[in-house]
Amino acid sequence: MKNLYLLGATGSIGQQVLEVIRGKTDFKIKSLSFHSNIALGRKIIAEFHPEYVSVGDLHNMLILKDEFPDVLFGYGEDGLMKAATYSNDGGYLVNAVVGSAGLKPTVAAIKKKRNVLLANKETLVMAGEIITRLVRASGVILLPIDSEHSAVFQCLKTGNNHEVARIILTASGGSLRNLSRDKLKKVGIKEALRHPNWQMGAKITIDSATMANKGLEVIEAHFLFGLGYEQIETVIHPESIVHSMVEFQDNSIMAQMSLPNMRIPIQYALYYPERVKNNFPQLRLETIQNLSFFPMNFERYPLLRMAYKAGRMNGIMPAVYNAANAAAVQLFLDGKISFLDIETIVETALNDIKNIENPSLEDILAVNKKVKGRILN
Amino acid sequence: MKNLYLLGATGSIGQQVLEVIRGKTDFKIKSLSFHSNIALGRKIIAEFHPEYVSVGDLHNMLILKDEFPDVLFGYGEDGLMKAATYSNDGGYLVNAVVGSAGLKPTVAAIKKKRNVLLANKETLVMAGEIITRLVRASGVILLPIDSEHSAVFQCLKTGNNHEVARIILTASGGSLRNLSRDKLKKVGIKEALRHPNWQMGAKITIDSATMANKGLEVIEAHFLFGLGYEQIETVIHPESIVHSMVEFQDNSIMAQMSLPNMRIPIQYALYYPERVKNNFPQLRLETIQNLSFFPMNFERYPLLRMAYKAGRMNGIMPAVYNAANAAAVQLFLDGKISFLDIETIVETALNDIKNIENPSLEDILAVNKKVKGRILN
Numbered sequence: 211m212k213n214l215y216l217l218g219a220t221g222s223i224g225q226q227v228l229e230v231i232r233g234k235t236d237f238k239i240k241s242l243s244f245h246s247n248i249a250l251g252r253k254i255i256a257e258f259h260p261e262y263v264s265v266g267d268l269h270n271m272l273i274l275k276d277e278f279p280d281v282l283f284g285y286g287e288d289g290l291m292k293a294a295t296y297s298n299d300g301g302y303l304v305n306a307v308v309g310s311a312g313l314k315p316t317v318a319a320i321k322k323k324r325n326v327l328l329a330n331k332e333t334l335v336m337a338g339e340i341i342t343r344l345v346r347a348s349g350v351i352l353l354p355i356d357s358e359h360s361a362v363f364q365c366l367k368t369g370n371n372h373e374v375a376r377i378i379l380t381a382s383g384g385s386l387r388n389l390s391r392d393k394l395k396k397v398g399i400k401e402a403l404r405h406p407n408w409q410m411g412a413k414i415t416i417d418s419a420t421m422a423n424k425g426l427e428v429i430e431a432h433f434l435f436g437l438g439y440e441q442i443e444t445v446i447h448p449e450s451i452v453h454s455m456v457e458f459q460d461n462s463i464m465a466q467m468s469l470p471n472m473r474i475p476i477q478y479a480l481y482y483p484e485r486v487k488n489n490f491p492q493l494r495l496e497t498i499q500n501l502s503f504f505p506m507n508f509e510r511y512p513l514l515r516m517a518y519k520a521g522r523m524n525g526i527m528p529a530v531y532n533a534a535n536a537a538a539v540q541l542f543l544d545g546k547i548s549f550l551d552i553e554t555i556v557e558t559a560l561n562d563i564k565n566i567e568n569p570s571l572e573d574i575l576a577v578n579k580k581v582k583g584r585i586l587n
Numbered sequence: 588m589k590n591l592y593l594l595g596a597t598g599s600i601g602q603q604v605l606e607v608i609r610g611k612t613d614f615k616i617k618s619l620s621f622h623s624n625i626a627l628g629r630k631i632i633a634e635f636h637p638e639y640v641s642v643g644d645l646h647n648m649l650i651l652k653d654e655f656p657d658v659l660f661g662y663g664e665d666g667l668m669k670a671a672t673y674s675n676d677g678g679y680l681v682n683a684v685v686g687s688a689g690l691k692p693t694v695a696a697i698k699k700k701r702n703v704l705l706a707n708k709e710t711l712v713m714a715g716e717i718i719t720r721l722v723r724a725s726g727v728i729l730l731p732i733d734s735e736h737s738a739v740f741q742c743l744k745t746g747n748n749h750e751v752a753r754i755i756l757t758a759s760g761g762s763l764r765n766l767s768r769d770k771l772k773k774v775g776i777k778e779a780l781r782h783p784n785w786q787m788g789a790k791i792t793i794d795s796a797t798m799a800n801k802g803l804e805v806i807e808a809h810f811l812f813g814l815g816y817e818q819i820e821t822v823i824h825p826e827s828i829v830h831s832m833v834e835f836q837d838n839s840i841m842a843q844m845s846l847p848n849m850r851i852p853i854q855y856a857l858y859y860p861e862r863v864k865n866n867f868p869q870l871r872l873e874t875i876q877n878l879s880f881f882p883m884n885f886e887r888y889p890l891l892r893m894a895y896k897a898g899r900m901n902g903i904m905p906a907v908y909n910a911a912n913a914a915a916v917q918l919f920l921d922g923k924i925s926f927l928d929i930e931t932i933v934e935t936a937l938n939d940i941k942n943i944e945n946p947s948l949e950d951i952l953a954v955n956k957k958v959k960g961r962i963l964n
Contacts, residue, residue, distance in 0.1 A: 368745060378872075445872060457870075459862060460854055461845055461865060462862065463845060464742070466842075469838075477837055488836075492838055495824075495832075500877060501879075505873040
């Protein structure tokens, strides 16, 4: 049995993690966290019996404490850290928090020699060098649970790392892929949130439409797989069937495919190194009939170009990119800026902030706060 | 350095094996065989300096013996066996012989604890159980060097064998894929030999058009990967980019892709377990743009249906299928029967021959001779 410490239990990924382990005796949720969805959180606690639960604020904690007297509770940043490091029974941190709040709990868990299943992109984007150094030093396993990096991870098993020529991350193009740059100027929130293939949270759905999501994934892949940015390519693949590919130096390309279903990479990470049976719908290519691929367009998606630039600058610039994009998307979702303002805001931040080489975790968290503060206030 | 014993050096696969190792110091051709292309064979001997050479008949042997006094020569079936088992320096038999003549040399090489790189489908189709038993007993490596089985072999590295749900062999549909059954009645040899994606020998090109090639591959896969026939599926994939796939029980499908280029699976087998750099053209999916997949049509391709039937009957029936098909294709290439007569001849043979369970190698070779004799005489 694997012990799990699940951060972000009520989010889209968190819920699918729970779906995968529901009714299975292979896992025990030792601790979990969620932010503010108390109605759903209450059900999860009643079903999965965690020993420790962290919520967003004191008010919600006090309500739940009354309802579940046998459960230990915490709240806020301190509670999240406790949920990540709870107990000495080993096991896996499942980090499905959205945003930069996921970084510190990951660091703390790795330091405690806890394995990490990572859905929180920000962890690696903001502090990739620190995290990968810590992972090596602690000898823990760090497994991706998004579909692209899970695909790359699987494909890499067919060769040696030094034989990789390039990896090719696929991108559906997101909710607005059929609109011209001109039409993007007037795009509304509702339209941008309508992803053709995946049901996901609001932030990542917008990031898919701007291609910032692929940008974050490029930086994540750089750290996760130890590849240079010139080895990381992207291709538009509207059907979201091929989740990513690895080209080896012998000109053989390995690809991982499935119907778009996050529970597949989630289950893969949870049961790794085993592949266990499930009752998810089967991919029949003769039913899909067509897989199409188009060149990435960096003019159409300047946020992807900026991600490569920030990634190559390294230092704190990936964190600046991430913070500026997160703040800008929040403004867009709040109806305060237009869709194309997101990229302008990120570009401005990348130009304004002076880089720091070999930043500490504190440097990274400070610039994250500073960039977001400037944009949001 | 790996020692190679190359059977079928002047054929399409044999020549590509030589192309892959040309100029490399990683390999030494200890022995080779070819049938009758003495002009090409002479060049190969001069370039690769084999110690032993076997040719089809005494006449050609005598000519070459004069030209290459330092080389040992043999001819006919005996010579082929000697080429396969030449020297005690270990290494790899590369069996690129076309047809049933490839079986006995493979058996002899495995008994000598020699690894086998197998392009000769007939070996496994005719005597799959005997071969796989011998391979296990001798502890040698048996690697496929056709594109489909190489793809499956690579994909299998991403999971455990007991986790495989099914394998999916892709089929281009061959040279006549756009013709109706009705039009097939009048198809000529030239038309049937015009394969859209691959440059191959005449026999295999006809087998691609009838789908008998895929039938042979299904039987081969059954023995090579130890899978039931219900786990082996086929799909039409006209572009020949995805060379085959493995679906695991977690509903994840792994695929291997490349431009259609036999040198890729050949190089993979020769250098296994390493993937080495080459200068073959790179697959760019954004240039190909479309990969299409269609259900296999067993009415359109009855020879594939018959292959499954023969495979499930087991015993000598796969050998009967192979022999009848080989003889019928020869008649077609000689202009003696029509294209659709091929399937009628195979069906008749499968109905006429009484099966033998657990056949010996002698049983198999006898039925091979008998079936071919009946059809050709």
